[in-house]
Structure formats: structure tokens, C-alpha cells
Amino acid sequence: MDNVLILFNQPVIFLQVVVDGILFGSILALVAYGMALVWGVMKVINIAQGEFVMLGGYVALKFADAGLSPLWAVPAATVILFCVGWILYWLVVHWVVDKDIFISLLATFGLSIFLQQIVNQIFSADVRTAESGLVSRSFLDDRLVVAEIKVLAFVLAAIVGGILWVFLVRSRLGQAIRATAQNSRAARLMGIDTNHVYAMTFGLNAAICGGAGALVAMTWVIHPYLGLSYLVRSFMIVVVAGLGNLPGVIVAGLGLGAAENFAGFVFGAEYQAAFIFSLLVVILVWRNWRLGRQRRYLK
Amino acid sequence: MSTPIKAVLAVFVAIVVVAAGYFLLKEEEKKVDSIVLGAAVSLTGKYATAGNHTKKGYDLAVARINEFGGVKVGGDTYKVKIIYYDDESTPARGAQLAERLIKQDKVKYLLGPYSSGLTKAIAPVTEKYKVPMVEGNGASTSLFKNGYKYLFAVLSTTQFYLKGAINLAAEQAKKAGRDPKTLKVAMAFENDPFSQDVRAGVVADVKRHGMKIVIDDKLPPEINDMSATLAKVKALKPDILLVSGHSKGAALVVRQVAAMKVSVPMLAITHCDSAKVIKKFKVKANFILCASQWDRSLSYRDNWFGTAEEYAQLFEKTYKYSPPYQAAESTAAVLTFADAFKRSGSLDPEKLRAALAATDMQTFYGNIRFDATGKNIAKPMVLYQIQGGKYKVVAPLKWATSKLIHPAPSWDKR
Structure with missing residues (x-):
């Protein structure tokens, strides 16, 4: 209870918790955005989602090791991970995309273990970080501190979200992606090369995650086994927002980040994850109840 | 089977047995x-x-x-x-x-x-x-x-890792004419056997000195962000912050304390050297205390x-x-x-x-x-402080190569 009081007595700390949470949430929103895309278009739940983030982080590391500013790694990781995603689609996911969901789950699960071990072999299991060279800005004489890199992550998340939205609505490929998501068979009949659409979607997803990963390496830490925490959170965000609701994914991502930070503040770090998963249950129950009510009206 | 073939076989078998015996004996030797x-x-x-x-x-x-x-x-x-x-x-x-x-x-x-x-x-x-x-x-x-x-x-053993830091803080408080009982301690330990053992050792000494624990977070092993805990540290302004969570915990806390400009008079952690905090964070790692089993x-x-x-x-x-x-x-x-x-x-x-x-x-x-349970009881842990980008032994006093800088300057004065 003391911790709640602090939030009321020290509004600046309250603000700090909200800001940190939302900025962390923007990374989650990006990863979830990619997952929603793949899930909606290909009906594949990509278990290797977190590993793409991790790979993006290692691209940033390579940039830092080479003496370049890791900030350049954000676009570079996007491009490189696009290629990785595209190749992995044709090597693995292509063979399972129209199959039962359990087969694709297994395949991407295998992929995630494979990627973890490869990275572990190449870079070792050490915890790494890349220095962006950006600093933290203080407000209200150091009581509110915001790291510029987190703001950059937030801005980039917004830009990527925007570009993606325009791309899906306006471009030919975007239209093809949406058509495939609605009904892949009909899309094929209309002359859309759905395999091409799938490959591009999977690549796009990897690219988004890669960019997010480069930001993670500059803001937090990376190591070969960090994928899982990004996977479960992005999965949860997509479930909460609902498939095909991309603006919802962004909002849910930011909200989840803030909620998690609050839970950590009030209940302690050990209950952070427990809290958000309880929240998931509550949201699902509530949604079910609401849908049930709607059904009654239809009667 | 004709006799000559039998003879050849017998000789062959004999050779194999002798050879095997020879090699086995040799192996034995x-x-x-x-x-x-x-x-x-x-x-x-x-x-x-x-x-x-x-x-x-x-x-x-x-x-x-x-x-x-x-x-x-x-x-x-x-x-x-x-x-x-x-x-x-x-x-x-x-x-x-x-x-x-x-x-x-x-x-x-x-x-x-x-x-x-x-x-x-x-x-x-x-x-x-x-x-x-x-x-x-x-x-x-x-x-x-x-x-x-x-x-x-x-x-x-683990319970000794960060005990030194608590005792050091108590000493410093006495030197400054302050009762150690007034010190506030914040702790964030990973939720795994190692770090929780470190915590148990610390808690025993915190109690002995009568200090007050204001934060006691258990970091989940898959943690990637400590900002909630650190926001609490900012709000409650403890005198000592102790963190242990293997290399990941060390890297996270050093990075985020600097990024969020969390100023504590004493920050003590484990696994500095395996997390390579000096190489990674340079001046940002200064003044941190690190537990070590040994130093050259x-x-x-x-x-x-x-x-x-x-x-x-x-x-x-x-x-x-x-x-x-x-x-x-x-x-x-x-x-x-x-x-x-x-x-x-x-x-x-x-x-x-x-x-x-x-x-x-x-x-x-x-x-x-070794004591009766098999653990080494003759060797103390040492405590480093990172000073000017180098590990300097500051405790126990017998091996101290440098004087402890306490309290660590706040971020706006660095």
C-alpha cells in the first residue's frame, strides 16, 4: 500500500513510471504488430518472433563493434532481417503455412531453438549492450529522467506503424496482403501469388522485429535467450487487441507496457508478469461476457 | 576344416590374445x-x-x-x-x-x-x-x-557476497556521526537460488545493524527492464542499493541507473567482471561496489x-x-x-x-x-569499487589498495 501512496504523494514519480512504461510498450507494440500481421495473413503463430528481435539486437552489436554508430543499425537490421525472414519463409514456413496450426507452431518453435543456439555458438551466451551515444534528458531537476533512445524507439514505432498502415491500404502489395488475409483461396483465384505475399509478409514481420531488436540492444540488454519474454507479451497484445485490429495492437502494446511498469512498482518486480497475465484473463472473461450480451440482443 | 587352416587360425588367435594382453597391460601401466x-x-x-x-x-x-x-x-x-x-x-x-x-x-x-x-x-x-x-x-x-x-x-559461499557492503555502509555512517539504524536499504535480487542466498546473507547483517529495508524486489529470471524497481528507488531515496542477478542483472542495473539518473550513496552489485561493466559502460560504471571472490x-x-x-x-x-x-x-x-x-x-x-x-x-x-560441511571458511570475499574505470579493492581493509569514495556523487555532479 505504501507504494501506492508514493504514487499519489509524488506525482513526478507517477509520471516517470507512466513514461517508462509507455516507452517500453512501444517496443512491444512493434513486435506485436509483426506478429498480428503474420497471424492474420498466414494463420501462423510465429514462435520465433522473439528470436527476430534478438537477431536485430546482434546486428546493432556488430555495428557498435565495427565502430559505427549503432543508430545506423536500426535501418540496417530492418533490411537484413527482412532478408532473413524471406529466406526462412522459403526454407521452413512455406512448407507448413497451409497445414494444421500445430504443425506451424512446432516448426516455428524449432526455428526459435535453432536461432538461439546458432547465436549462442557465434556470439556466446554473454549479456551484451550497444551504446547509442544518446543521453538522458532531465526535467524537474532530475526527478523526471527520460532516455533519448527510448523516445527515439517510441517515435520510430509510431513512424513504422504509420508507414505500414499506408502501405497496407495504398500499395498493390498491401492490397494483395489484405486480400490474402481475408481469403487466401479467393485471392489465389484472382491471380494473386499468395506464396509471394506470404514471403513478403514474413519478411516484413522479421524486418519490424529486427528494427525493434536494434533499439532493444541500445536501451536494455540482449543475449541469445531473451526471445521468450517478447514472444509472450506480443502474443498477449495480439490476443487483447484482436486479429486484424492493427491500431488496437499499438494501443494495447503501450497500455501493456504501462500496466506492467505499474505492477512492478506497486507489487514488486516478482509480480510484474503475474499481474499482466491475470489482466489477460480478466480481459478475456470481460470480452466473452460482452459478446454474450451482444448475442442476447440479436435474439 | 583342414589342419593347415586350423593352424593358421590358432596362430592368429594366439597373436590377437597376446596383443590384446599387451595393450591391456600397457593401458594398465x-x-x-x-x-x-x-x-x-x-x-x-x-x-x-x-x-x-x-x-x-x-x-x-x-x-x-x-x-x-x-x-x-x-x-x-x-x-x-x-x-x-x-x-x-x-x-x-x-x-x-x-x-x-x-x-x-x-x-x-x-x-x-x-x-x-x-x-x-x-x-x-x-x-x-x-x-x-x-x-x-x-x-x-x-x-x-x-x-x-x-x-x-x-x-x-553466497551469503558472503554482499555482506561486506552492508558493513562498509555501517562503518561509513558511524564515521559521519550517523547511527547505522537510520540507514535505508533497497534490494533487488533475482529470484534464483544463487541470488536469494546472497540476499539471505545481506538480510542477516541488515538486521544486525538495525537498518530498514525499504525495497525488497525479487527480479524474475527473464527480466529485461528494471525501470519499475528503479523508479521506486528514486522515490524512496535509500542509502544503499544492492542488486544481484548474474551478468544480466549487473548489465541492466548499471545501464538503467545511469539512463534514469538514479543517485544512491552506495550501489553494490555482483558479477561486475563477468558482465564486463567497465568495458561496456565506461564512466557510467564509476563508484559502483562489486563483490569478487579474488583479485590479482x-x-x-x-x-x-x-x-x-x-x-x-x-x-x-x-x-x-x-x-x-x-x-x-x-x-x-x-x-x-x-x-x-x-x-x-x-x-x-x-x-x-x-x-x-x-x-x-x-x-x-x-x-x-574446510568446515564439516565442506565449504571453505578461511577465505573472505573482497569488495571492489570502480574508480576511474578500474577495479580497486576497498574492503576488507587488509587488502584495500584504494580508499572508498563514499557517498558516490549524484549524477548532476559527475
């Missing part, structure tokens, strides 16, 4: 002139980095012992060699491999793996077969509560390697990097075996165990003397 130690270490998987430090520590000890002619047991001199297996950083595999070393490879003496978790998995096996194991990388206090008789640890500047010495500094130089020459304490304590484990063999005068595991239990020696790594 080989066994006798060397002492074989077995070790399952993590060469791949998540402990691969530390596992390799461990292996290098063992290898360096073996090379040095053999260079000096080997170990004298009774009237004979034996070379030492180690059979290694890779436990892939998984406890179940470690236990299997220990069984394999003992049953198939007939190894009678084991060296420890890396990490408390792996040691915990292997100890019941060595206990079952009554095989003495000397380890240098399993620090968890819980290892020594099961009444194991064949487990010996050369390192300080300590004044211990032995007949094998000379002083701690000489050991460090040899290690650097051989492996091209400065020895982390994980390597030093592994080397010390092999030296402990060598010493026990010399004193027992026999290769019999039971006699060796008795000799190990009676160990009382100094190595370059520190003094080694």
Missing part, C-alpha cells in the same frame, strides 16, 4: 603413472562463457603441476590429467555425465562443474559413489546443508604459481586475457587435490577424502580450510 580427474563443464549453452573460464583454470593448473614433475603420492610421482565432458549447461546432463565419468571412465576423483545449479545436480551422484569432488564454482549456501561428505568447495592484487601465494599477480600474468600469457575469478578458483580446486594427494600418500578415495577434509593451506587464490 598408463593408468598407474597418472592421476585422472573427471569434470563435466559447460562448454556450450548459457553458461558457456563461464564454463570455458573454468576449463582454462583447470587446464592451467594441470599444465603447471605436470611441468613441475607431477604430484608425489607416497613414494611415486604421478602426472595429472583431466577427462572433460560438456554438460551443455543443463543439470540433468551434468548428473548423467558424472555417472558416466565414474562408472564407464572409472574416474575416482571429480572436479566441479560451473554454477551452483550444476553442482547441485552432480553432488548426489558423487556422494552415492563416494567419489571426492572439489569444486570452485558452486557457491550456493544450500549445497552445504545436505550433509554431503564428499563435496569440497574452495570458494566463499591480493597478497596470497603458493609454491605452484607464486603470488596472485604471477598467476594472473601466466594466465594472460597463456590465454591472452586477464583471469576472471572463475578461472582462479578452478585452478585452486586442482591445487587442493594435489595438496591432498601429497598428504594422504595414497590413491585410495577414502584416504583422499580424509586428507581433503584436513586441508589447511594457502594458494595464490586464498587460504583454504
Whole structure:
């Protein structure tokens, strides 16, 4: 209870918790955005989602090791991970995309273990970080501190979200992606090369995650086994927002980040994850109840 | 079958038998002139980095012992060699491999793996077969509560890791004319056996001094962001912040304390060197206190390697990097075996165990003397402070190479 009081007595700390949470949430929103895309278009739940983030982080590391500013790694990781995603689609996911969901789950699960071990072999299991060279800005004489890199992550998340939205609505490929998501068979009949659409979607997803990963390496830490925490959170965000609701994914991502930070503040770090998963249950129950009510009206 | 063919076959069989006998005998001879130690270490998987430090520590000890002619047991001199297996950083595999070393490879003496978790998995096996194991990388206090008789640890156990920081803070408070009871302590320890043991040690001393714990977070092992805990630190302004969560916890806290400009008079953590915080964060890591098992500047010495500094130089020459304490304590484990063999005068595991239990020696790594549960009680931990991008020993006072800078300047004054 003391911790709640602090939030009321020290509004600046309250603000700090909200800001940190939302900025962390923007990374989650990006990863979830990619997952929603793949899930909606290909009906594949990509278990290797977190590993793409991790790979993006290692691209940033390579940039830092080479003496370049890791900030350049954000676009570079996007491009490189696009290629990785595209190749992995044709090597693995292509063979399972129209199959039962359990087969694709297994395949991407295998992929995630494979990627973890490869990275572990190449870079070792050490915890790494890349220095962006950006600093933290203080407000209200150091009581509110915001790291510029987190703001950059937030801005980039917004830009990527925007570009993606325009791309899906306006471009030919975007239209093809949406058509495939609605009904892949009909899309094929209309002359859309759905395999091409799938490959591009999977690549796009990897690219988004890669960019997010480069930001993670500059803001937090990376190591070969960090994928899982990004996977479960992005999965949860997509479930909460609902498939095909991309603006919802962004909002849910930011909200989840803030909620998690609050839970950590009030209940302690050990209950952070427990809290958000309880929240998931509550949201699902509530949604079910609401849908049930709607059904009654239809009667 | 005609007689000549039979004769040829008989001769052939005879040759095979004689040859086999010869090789077997030869094998037997080989066994006798060397002492074989077995070790399952993590060469791949998540402990691969530390596992390799461990292996290098063992290898360096073996090379040095053999260079000096080997170990004298009774009237004979034996070379030492180690059979290694890779436990892939998984406890179940470690236990299997220990069984394999003992049953198939007939190894009678084991060296420890890396990490408390792996040691915990292997100890019941060595206990079952009554095989003495000397380890240098399993620090968890819980290892020594099961009444194991064949487990010996050369390192300080976990509860001592951050005790020093609490006592240092109390001393500093007294010096400044402040009652230690008024100090506020914030703690964030990973929710795993190692860090929770570190916590238990700290809590005992916090209580002894009558300090107040204002934050007591358990960091989940998969944590990637500590900002909630650190926001609390900002709000409650404790005098001491203690964090332990292996390399990841160390890297996270150093990075986020700087990014969020969290100012605490004393920040003490574990695993600074394995997280390479100085290399990663440069000036941002200054003034942090770090617990360490060993340092090259300590004044211990032995007949094998000379002083701690000489050991460090040899290690650097051989492996091209400065020895982390994980390597030093592994080397010390092999030296402990060598010493026990010399004193027992026999290769019999039971006699060796008795000799190990009676160990009382100094190595370059520190003094080694085991209590009844097998943990080393003769070597204290040291506490570094990062000053100007270097680790400087600040406690215990006996080995301090620099004076503690306390309180650490706040971020706006750096």
C-alpha cells in the first residue's frame, strides 16, 4: 500500500513510471504488430518472433563493434532481417503455412531453438549492450529522467506503424496482403501469388522485429535467450487487441507496457508478469461476457 | 576344416590374445603413472562463457603441476590429467555425465562443474559413489546443508557476497556521526537460488545493524527492464542499493541507473567482471561496489604459481586475457587435490577424502580450510569499487589498495 501512496504523494514519480512504461510498450507494440500481421495473413503463430528481435539486437552489436554508430543499425537490421525472414519463409514456413496450426507452431518453435543456439555458438551466451551515444534528458531537476533512445524507439514505432498502415491500404502489395488475409483461396483465384505475399509478409514481420531488436540492444540488454519474454507479451497484445485490429495492437502494446511498469512498482518486480497475465484473463472473461450480451440482443 | 587352416587360425588367435594382453597391460601401466580427474563443464549453452573460464583454470593448473614433475603420492610421482565432458549447461546432463565419468571412465576423483545449479545436480551422484569432488564454482549456501561428505568447495559461499557492503555502509555512517539504524536499504535480487542466498546473507547483517529495508524486489529470471524497481528507488531515496542477478542483472542495473539518473550513496552489485561493466559502460560504471571472490592484487601465494599477480600474468600469457575469478578458483580446486594427494600418500578415495577434509593451506587464490560441511571458511570475499574505470579493492581493509569514495556523487555532479 505504501507504494501506492508514493504514487499519489509524488506525482513526478507517477509520471516517470507512466513514461517508462509507455516507452517500453512501444517496443512491444512493434513486435506485436509483426506478429498480428503474420497471424492474420498466414494463420501462423510465429514462435520465433522473439528470436527476430534478438537477431536485430546482434546486428546493432556488430555495428557498435565495427565502430559505427549503432543508430545506423536500426535501418540496417530492418533490411537484413527482412532478408532473413524471406529466406526462412522459403526454407521452413512455406512448407507448413497451409497445414494444421500445430504443425506451424512446432516448426516455428524449432526455428526459435535453432536461432538461439546458432547465436549462442557465434556470439556466446554473454549479456551484451550497444551504446547509442544518446543521453538522458532531465526535467524537474532530475526527478523526471527520460532516455533519448527510448523516445527515439517510441517515435520510430509510431513512424513504422504509420508507414505500414499506408502501405497496407495504398500499395498493390498491401492490397494483395489484405486480400490474402481475408481469403487466401479467393485471392489465389484472382491471380494473386499468395506464396509471394506470404514471403513478403514474413519478411516484413522479421524486418519490424529486427528494427525493434536494434533499439532493444541500445536501451536494455540482449543475449541469445531473451526471445521468450517478447514472444509472450506480443502474443498477449495480439490476443487483447484482436486479429486484424492493427491500431488496437499499438494501443494495447503501450497500455501493456504501462500496466506492467505499474505492477512492478506497486507489487514488486516478482509480480510484474503475474499481474499482466491475470489482466489477460480478466480481459478475456470481460470480452466473452460482452459478446454474450451482444448475442442476447440479436435474439 | 583342414589342419593347415586350423593352424593358421590358432596362430592368429594366439597373436590377437597376446596383443590384446599387451595393450591391456600397457593401458594398465598408463593408468598407474597418472592421476585422472573427471569434470563435466559447460562448454556450450548459457553458461558457456563461464564454463570455458573454468576449463582454462583447470587446464592451467594441470599444465603447471605436470611441468613441475607431477604430484608425489607416497613414494611415486604421478602426472595429472583431466577427462572433460560438456554438460551443455543443463543439470540433468551434468548428473548423467558424472555417472558416466565414474562408472564407464572409472574416474575416482571429480572436479566441479560451473554454477551452483550444476553442482547441485552432480553432488548426489558423487556422494552415492563416494567419489571426492572439489569444486570452485558452486557457491550456493544450500549445497552445504545436505550433509554431503564428499563435496569440497574452495570458494566463499553466497551469503558472503554482499555482506561486506552492508558493513562498509555501517562503518561509513558511524564515521559521519550517523547511527547505522537510520540507514535505508533497497534490494533487488533475482529470484534464483544463487541470488536469494546472497540476499539471505545481506538480510542477516541488515538486521544486525538495525537498518530498514525499504525495497525488497525479487527480479524474475527473464527480466529485461528494471525501470519499475528503479523508479521506486528514486522515490524512496535509500542509502544503499544492492542488486544481484548474474551478468544480466549487473548489465541492466548499471545501464538503467545511469539512463534514469538514479543517485544512491552506495550501489553494490555482483558479477561486475563477468558482465564486463567497465568495458561496456565506461564512466557510467564509476563508484559502483562489486563483490569478487579474488583479485590479482591480493597478497596470497603458493609454491605452484607464486603470488596472485604471477598467476594472473601466466594466465594472460597463456590465454591472452586477464583471469576472471572463475578461472582462479578452478585452478585452486586442482591445487587442493594435489595438496591432498601429497598428504594422504595414497590413491585410495577414502584416504583422499580424509586428507581433503584436513586441508589447511594457502594458494595464490586464498587460504583454504574446510568446515564439516565442506565449504571453505578461511577465505573472505573482497569488495571492489570502480574508480576511474578500474577495479580497486576497498574492503576488507587488509587488502584495500584504494580508499572508498563514499557517498558516490549524484549524477548532476559527475
